[in-house]
Amino acid sequence: MNKTFSILKNRMSKESKRRVKVKQSKLIGIINKPKILFYDIETAPLKAWIWRTGEQRVNPGQLVAGSDQYEIITLCYEWAHNKKKGQLDWGKNKNSKKLVEEFTKICDEADIVIGKNNRRFDDKHLNTMRMIHGLPGRPDLLAKVDDLESQLRKHFYLPSFGLDYVSKMLGLNGKDGMCLQDWIDIMEGTPKVAAKSLLKMKKYCSKDVSDTKKIWNHCMAHFQPKFNHSIHNSSLCCKYCGSTKIHKNGISVQGKTIYQRYFCTAHNGNAGRISIKSKTDILT
Numbered sequence: 001m002n003k004t005f006s007i008l009k010n011r012m013s014k015e016s017k018r019r020v021k022v023k024q025s026k027l028i029g030i031i032n033k034p035k036i037l038f039y040d041i042e043t044a045p046l047k048a049w050i051w052r053t054g055e056q057r058v059n060p061g062q063l064v065a066g067s068d069q070y071e072i073i074t075l076c077y078e079w080a081h082n083k084k085k086g087q088l089d090w091g092k093n094k095n096s097k098k099l100v101e102e103f104t105k106i107c108d109e110a111d112i113v114i115g116k117n118n119r120r121f122d123d124k125h126l127n128t129m130r131m132i133h134g135l136p137g138r139p140d141l142l143a144k145v146d147d148l149e150s151q152l153r154k155h156f157y158l159p160s161f162g163l164d165y166v167s168k169m170l171g172l173n174g175k176d177g178m179c180l181q182d183w184i185d186i187m188e189g190t191p192k193v194a195a196k197s198l199l200k201m202k203k204y205c206s207k208d209v210s211d212t213k214k215i216w217n218h219c220m221a222h223f224q225p226k227f228n229h230s231i232h233n234s235s236l237c238c239k240y241c242g243s244t245k246i247h248k249n250g251i252s253v254q255g256k257t258i259y260q261r262y263f264c265t266a267h268n269g270n271a272g273r274i275s276i277k278s279k280t281d282i283l284t
Contacts (some may be wrong), residue, residue: 033080033081033229033242034081034111034112034227034229034232034242035079035080035081035109035110035111035112036079036080036081036110036111036112036113036114036227037077037078037079037080037106037107037109037110037112037113037114038077038078038079038080038114038115038209038212038213038216039075039076039077039078039103039113039114039115039118039122039209040075040076040077040115040116040118040122040205040208040209040212041072041074041075041121041122041125041126041205042072042073042074042075042201042204042205043070043071043072043073043125044067044070044071044072044073044094044183044186044187045067045180045183045187046063046064046067046068046069046070047063047064047067047068048062048063048064049062049063049064050062067187069132070125070128070129071090071094071095071096071129072090072096072099072100072125072126072129073089073090073096073183073186073198073201074087074088074089074090074099074198074201074202074205075087075088075089075099075103075205076088076202076205076206076208076209077103077106077209078206078209078210078213080213080217085206085209086106087202087205087206088102088103089198089202095133096129096133097129097133097135100126100129100130100133100135101135103126104126104130104135104138104141107138107141110144111144111227111232112144112145112146112225112226112227113141113144113145113146114145114146114147114148114212114213114216115145115147115148115212116147116148116149116163116208116212117147117148117149118145118147118149119145119147119149119150120149123142123145127139144226144227145226146225146226146227148212148215148216149161151216151219151223151224151225152166152219154223154224155219155222155223155224156219156222163175163208163211163212163215166211166215167211167215170214170215170218172211172214172215175204175207175208175211176203176204176207177204178200178201178204182197182200182201183197183201185197186198186201220240220241220267220269221240221267221268221269221270222269223240225240228272229241229242230272237271238262238264238266238267238271238272239271239272240264240267240269240270240271240272241264241266241267243264243265243266243267245264245265245266246262246263246264246265246271247262247263247265248260248261248262248263249261249262249263249270249271251276252273257275257277258275258276258277259273259274259275259276260273260274260276261273262274
């Protein structure tokens, strides 16, 4: 009986080891990926008193009271590491304080936050709302912000860097349709009309977020993203996408340092470099 028990124990031990090996084999080329958040906002327009139509300068004194400050109407977001999406809006009171509070909590979960022209527009609007509504300052969030607009302008020379143009160029069908009247309906329309236009705006905003994510993933091999995956993982991996499917790709020299370059087959681009030797025995 002891012999039978020993045989069964050995079989169970082998099966357990086999399952571990299978599990490990499935993890080859995969590494803990960061939580990347994509987002976009839509803001309320200002109203002003003017004497005529056409191009002109509008001074702050011409702004209509009650419509002389910005508010965020809606904010849409989408995660890169899962299929979770979300939509926030300013509510019945047309006040974006709660929206900003909720999105700030979502940003705290992220390792990197990406938008389209967000450094010049979205990030500043969010920070302005924190200041106006007396919310805690969060300048620390800017440390984990990257911007599709900045990356496109830095690395490419395109006829246009607008989201609609780049989206169409990559076969994503461009932006959804929205016009000024949709904003006016949300601001001044009947509850039924305002609700309908707000729903349309959320769809419009969500499409922008989806396109931003897809364009980022398509162009990432040509970027120098702010987030470095290799710093946040113990395994040797691609600094841009986090994959371990990398191989040596020649030597480069910069100043007195020699680097081993790596290439990533997961995103088909540069994976980074490692310092392998310092040239201290050279004539200068």
